[in-house]
Amino acid sequence: MADGFEIIPVIDLRHGQVVRARAGERASYAPIVTPLAKESSPGAVARGLMAAVRATRLYVADLDAIIDGTPPDRASLEAIRCACPDARLWVDAGFSHAAGVDAFLAAGLGRPVIGSESQTDAGLVRALGGRAVFSLDTRGSERLGPDALHDEPAHWPRDVIVMTLGRVGAGAGPDLDRLAALRASSPATRLYAAGGVRGPADVAALAGIGVAGALVASAIHDGSLGA
Numbered sequence: 001m002a003d004g005f006e007i008i009p010v011i012d013l014r015h016g017q018v019v020r021a022r023a024g025e026r027a028s029y030a031p032i033v034t035p036l037a038k039e040s041s042p043g044a045v046a047r048g049l050m051a052a053v054r055a056t057r058l059y060v061a062d063l064d065a066i067i068d069g070t071p072p073d074r075a076s077l078e079a080i081r082c083a084c085p086d087a088r089l090w091v092d093a094g095f096s097h098a099a100g101v102d103a104f105l106a107a108g109l110g111r112p113v114i115g116s117e118s119q120t121d122a123g124l125v126r127a128l129g130g131r132a133v134f135s136l137d138t139r140g141s142e143r144l145g146p147d148a149l150h151d152e153p154a155h156w157p158r159d160v161i162v163m164t165l166g167r168v169g170a171g172a173g174p175d176l177d178r179l180a181a182l183r184a185s186s187p188a189t190r191l192y193a194a195g196g197v198r199g200p201a202d203v204a205a206l207a208g209i210g211v212a213g214a215l216v217a218s219a220i221h222d223g224s225l226g227a
Contacts, residue, residue: 004207005203005206005207005211005212005213005214006055006057006192006212006213006214007053007055007203007213007214007216007220007225008055008057008058008059008090008192008213008214008215008216009046009049009050009052009053009055009058009059009215009216009217009220010049010058010059010060010061010194010215010216010217011042011045011046011049011058011059011060011061011080011217012029012061012063012217013042013060013061013062013063013064013073013076014029014063014064015064016042016073016075016076017031017032017040017041017042018031018032018040018041018042018045019031019032019040019063020032020033020217020218020221029063032045032221034048034221035221035223036048036049036051036052036220036221041079042076042077042079042080042083043079043080043082043083043084044083046058046079046080046083046084046087047083047084049217049220049221050084050087052220052225052226053216053220053225053226055087056086056087056088057087057088057089057090058080058084058087058088058089058090059089059090059091059092059113059161059194059215060076060077060080060089060090060091060092060110061092062076062077062091062092062093062094065093065094066092066093066094066115066117066118067094069094071093071100072091072093072104072109073093074107074109077089077091077109077110078109081109088110088111089109089110089111090110090111090113090133091104091109091110091111091112091113092112092113092114092115092135093112094115094118095112095113095114095115095118095124095132096118096119096120096124097124098124098127098128101114101124101128101132105131111131111132111133112128112131112132112133113132113133113134113135113161114128114132114133114134114135115135115137115144115145115163116134116135116136116137116143116144116145116146116149116150117135117137117144117145118145119145119146119149120146121146121148122146122148122149122152122155125149125155125156125157126155128157129157130157130158130159131157132157133157133159133160133161134149134155134156134157134159134160134161135160135161135163135194136149136150136156136160136161136162136163136182137163137165138163138164138165138166138178139165139166140166144165153185153186153189156186156189158188158189158190159189159190159192160182160186160189160190160191160192161191161192161194161215162175162178162179162182162191162192162193162194163194163195163215164178164193164194164195164196165195166195167195167196168194168195168196168217172196173196173197173198173202174193174195174196174197174202174205174206174214175193175195175196176205176206176209179191179193179206179209179211180209183209183210183211187210190212190213191210191211191212192211192212192213192214192215193206193211193213193214193215194214194215195215197214197215197216197219197225198219198224199219199224199225200224200225202214203225
């Protein structure tokens with residue numbers, strides 16, 4: 001593994017279970033079957049993922065909150081926290097208003113991830129600054145969310161996830177050209193690739209263009225990446 005490069009395991013939650021993400025088609029995600037856990041419960045899968053790559057950070061996408069606008073799944077997040085008490089959680093729960101973020105921060109369940117797809121303007125991202133992680137979301141050639149969030153790095157906090165939904169679980173490799181362009185446009189930003197990482201060669205390629213880490217699920221479950 002490239003020195004200093006961080007692998008961040010990913011959990012996608014739907015109806016209280018961990019599901020297998022493929023190509024960003026969220027409605028078709030099914031409960032996960034993985035050699036890392038005997039069941040698809042959040043705590044069991046989180047424990048298996050964290051041990052597999054000796055990670056210190058875990059990304060959780062609460063798909064019920066993102067798709068349906070429900071409150072964050074506190075029961076699942078608390079189960080993950082109980083199973084992995086030392087893990088630092090990054091949580092995307094479709095946050096779009098300051099009040100929801102403030103309530104989440106007060107609950108102490110992790111660091112909020114603000115997805116561009118859930119925003120109507122750049123206000124929340126700018127107001128939160130480093131208290132949150134920003135996710136710059138695309139699906140294929142479509143940029144999700146306000147153009148200002150894609151075009152103006154001045155709006156971004158230090159930590160930015162580059163989420164390429166069409167490549168999630170698809171084995172297509174990361175979008176190196178896009179990541180390199182974003183890296184050039186904002187050298188001080190810590191970029192985290194999400195979508196397409198298949199194994200050590202992709203990790204080396206990402207590290208080579210200055211990406212700080214990658215969000216990974218399928219390659220860990222399949223054994224292509226491990227400690």
